[in-house]
Amino acid sequence: MDKMEWIAPCHFGLESVLKREIQDLGYEIVQVEDGRVTFSGGIDAVCRANIFLRTAERVLLKVGSFQARTFEELFEGTKNIPWEDYIPADGKFWVAKAASVKSRLFSPSDIQSIMKKAMVERLKSRYRIEWFPESGASYPVRVFLMRDVVTVGLDTTGVSLHKRGYRPVAGKAPIAENLAAALIMLTPWRKERILVDPFCGSGTFPIEAAMIAANIAPGMNRSFTAENWTNLVGKRNWYEAVNEASDVINDQIETDIQGYDADGEVLRAARKNAEAAGVGSLIHFQQREVKDLSHPKKYGFIITNPPYGERLEEKKNLPGLYREFGEAFRRLDSWSAYMITSYEDAERYFGRKADKNRKIYNGMLKTYFYQFAGPKPPKQKKQKDALR
Template sequence: MQKYQLIATAAAGVEALVGKELRELGYQTQVENGRVRFEGTMSDVLRTNLWLRIADRVKIVVGEFDARNFDELFEQTKALAWEDLLPLDANFPVEGKSHHSQLHHVPTVQAMVKKAIVERLSQVYHRRTLLPETGATYPLEVAIAKDHVLLTLDTSGSSLFKRGYRQAKGGAPLKENLAAALVSLAHWFPDNPFVDPVCGSGTIPIEAALIGYNIAPGLNREFAAERWVNLVPAGLSDDLRDAALDAADYDVELDITGYDIDGQMIEIAKANARAAGLSQAITFKQLAVKDWHTDKLNGVLVANPPYGERLSDLASVRELYRQMGQLYRAMPTWSKYILTADLEFETYYGAPATKRRKLYNGALRTDLFQYWGKRQR
């Protein structure tokens, strides 16, 4: 089976986590800003789409070159063997972006790449009329940075954070892959208690349960590449999905709880957990942060509390941080991981973090404040 140069794209700040995921799946990696490079066959393409929890997309690298004018862009794009990837009836939309480059007008860049591919395929397939583009979709991207052109084929389709279980969401939902990143950074083991005290629509507890049971996060959705009959052998997708189903371990006993002060959000969280097939794995309860107490030891707490971005909300949010500090400082065996855009969080929590890590919730810069517990044996 043919090998491809592949890229797993990632949000800023979590590239190393995606690299770790890929290495644990058995791939050699090269971590870069916003992406991790690796190589593999079409089987690996589908497998990584199924199993990567933190990445955004898996892409095939079609070509890379430098171009400072449209003639160079056109000729070098046309020189690539597009017929190895795109059948005669392929629908191939071209997205584009450009940063710090001579070719900065993105619509023209997209149009030029599209024209070059059409001309190449028309010659290969001996077509004098327009290509039909009535078949499966092959999403292409041209990305130019400092005059370096990267042409990729997106195998995922919609972003990998769209797991397929989210029935409803709250006002400021956390993307599923960022929630998975938070669980990964918390170094939680499934034999320890796990709590989200401000769970909202339940994304963090659900991602923890998926990890705890070793359930492939992409099982409940489809990927663009699964419709590419010219590239994907018949039955390959079903075989990989069956293998993923067999890898899940539902015999693990999990202690995962999500709390929220808003009863409506708790109902939404329960609906999302049901859609993920995890309603028995997670306990959701309506409860305010200040009213939670536990005698359990060696737990992990991961929270994405309100950020207080509007000035009118800031006082109440910082009161919440103060309540968290009062309560959690009395839990020395628990590790606490709290994500917020309020860089003064430590002041109101009442203690400096053991470690801080910069992450991005969409375009918003946030910090993960980490308070490591002292495990009691």
């Protein structure tokens, strides 16, 4: 196989960030849709995309696309896909997930059942066997139906890419690692700038920022379903991608990344998570209330996920909490702040209307990414001017 098409799903509203990441890896964008980006690349793409992409949820190998308004059309369209090119005779295969939007076929369980039958029929005729042991590698299938167009992909990832492997212990309302990375990448923050998260919880924002700063690929310390697809992907491809990721790490940099939280127990977990991610030395964690938020330097960034008040007993505390946050931010008069929250009165109690806000779906929860821009720092004089 030369160039293939790959599908990378992501959080709704963050497709532009993922598109830029894929282009930075050197792959050509085929299509950008709500919640996913399709791109083309050789077999190396399965390894590099899984290891390097910070904002994707998984990577799918696109195996077919067709129109289906009836279950008969779904069966025939699925049966026409050359499954024998992907799944060996002993492969374990099933339709792991089906999603349908604005389509006549909408029952996930029926879609999954019919597609599995069609796959079995196709492979029975190609391998000339009546029974499949399914004792080999796993080949989970994912299918999207959008306006009666069926898109079928093999899931190369397995456990979602937001599971980096560093966060076995999470706080009360953790933000997904890939969502945190995407939000950081939406801001103008760079590794030489200050970053503070005053509601850091299990440390996701500071850890993702430190990994970006040190150029640590998010998928370096985990495994993927496609590692066992020896009929499609050689071990050499995986070794080369891991070596590439290892070669670009620079964890000897100086950073000013800080995480604060009022809960000391949660902070202990955050420190463990940072160590597991290989960035423990790049982050300063401190037990501190949001009202005590301060920093001696100018032109820093606050990027945070404050409490949403999803529980009724917590909701009554939100006005005071957001008010304290806003007051502390105003004392940092040259700083910028970015917060993701579903709290509808966030701007009101924060005391300032956001310069921009962006609707983002965090799972099924509609949230807004509020952006409060501060002044740009003065440009540094060029080295030659400093030497005069």
